[in-house]
Amino acid sequence: MSEGLVHKLEDGRDLSDAEFAVLLEGGCQDSELFLAADGVRRRMYGDKVYIRGLIEFSNYCKNNCYYCGIRRDNASVTRYRLSKEEILACCDEGYRLGFRTFVLQGGEDPHYSDALMCDIVSAIRQSFPDCAITLSLGEKRKESYEALFSAGANRYLLRHETADDAHYRLLHPAPMRLENRKRSLFELKAIGYQVGSGFMVGSPFQTTEDIVSDLRFLQTLKPDMIGVGPYIPHAGTPFSGHRAGALDLTLRVLAILRLMFPCALIPSTTALGSIHPEGRELGLKAGANVVMPNLSPLRVRTLYALYENKICTDEEAAESRAKLERRVENAGYQIVTDIGNVRKHF
Ligand code: SAH
Secondary structure, eight states, X not given: OHHHHHHHHHTTOOOOHHHHHHHHTTOSOHHHHHHHHHHHHHHHHTTEEEEOEEEEEEOOOSOOOTTOTTOTTOTTOOOOBOOHHHHHHHHHHHHHTTOOEEXXXXXXXXXXXXXXXXXXXXHHHHHOTTSEEEEEOOOOOHHHHHHHHHHTOXXXXXXXXXXXXXXXXXXXXXXXXHHHHHHHXXXXXXXXXXXXXXXXXXXXXXXXXXXXXXXXXXXXXXXXXXXXXXXXXXXXXXTTTSOOOOHHHHHHHHHHHHHHOTTOBOBOOHHHHHHSTTHHHHHHHTTOOEEOOBOSOHHXXXXXXXXXXXXXXXSOHHHHHHHHHHHHHHTTOEEEOSOOOOOOOO
């Protein structure tokens, strides 16, 4: 029965909730699942791995998510902000290294008003007309998303974190609401962004049924990008005592997502590389086709700590890029210098 499930997904057919649960809980050979996912990925994108240069420009955050190391109430974080000039310098270096997508990610930091953020985005747009600008700035008003899109941003990453209301409330304090996050995602899509969503695997209190809800939500949203990585604890959070998400479950989720969304751009995340020395390579072999090395200045690297034991916090961008290239090649894939837009058709 479990072998049939992989074939069903490969054929583009849907599974019942119970069938997804069987797959998630390891009811079929992982090797078979990963091979099928890799086959679909190769049919869609060959052996190409797209690189995105991540610029973590602020670790100030007005939110207080229980799982996140840069949450507002974590007083032990040394906070920093990058200036427009510093951000542009990261892009310059990234461009020289072959990056054609820049991802600006930060906490929800009111210092970056719409005017300032639009100014930064237009400056990047002007200097790098052949690049994609991806934003990951959390929840904003629709008008702000529109202004940023007009300024030249193309893509937006906003993980829904969990599609189950009760679970969402266990991960976030009262003012934050799943409904708002979902609404933002649909607004971003309507504006014309390529949209990425996703969730953490093994976040505290997560059940198999919650993950099935996540898959169902993604089926409704139909995102262009799907970011999924293991939850990893951070000592400065109320969840410090919870254990990290498991490697095998994360890989299964990645493979299932590749089978469900053949065209999606799916990163093999830094978090995955942080829980296992070959986590990112294993992620690629399970269907992921994107990696997001860090372009942030070395001096702020350790300060953007969403979780502990994050890898690559001590390497220059060029060094990270070169090492990653070898790792990707050893896993049987090729990094490409390409804007790497989503394929809309099979
Ligand atoms: N402020 C932005 C960016 C958040 S950080 C936003 O709200 O979208 C990017 C992602 O890191 C989050 O969406 C979350 O899924 C992930 N993350 C946060 N804390 C984490 C942890 N402890 N372990 C693993 N991933 C984490």
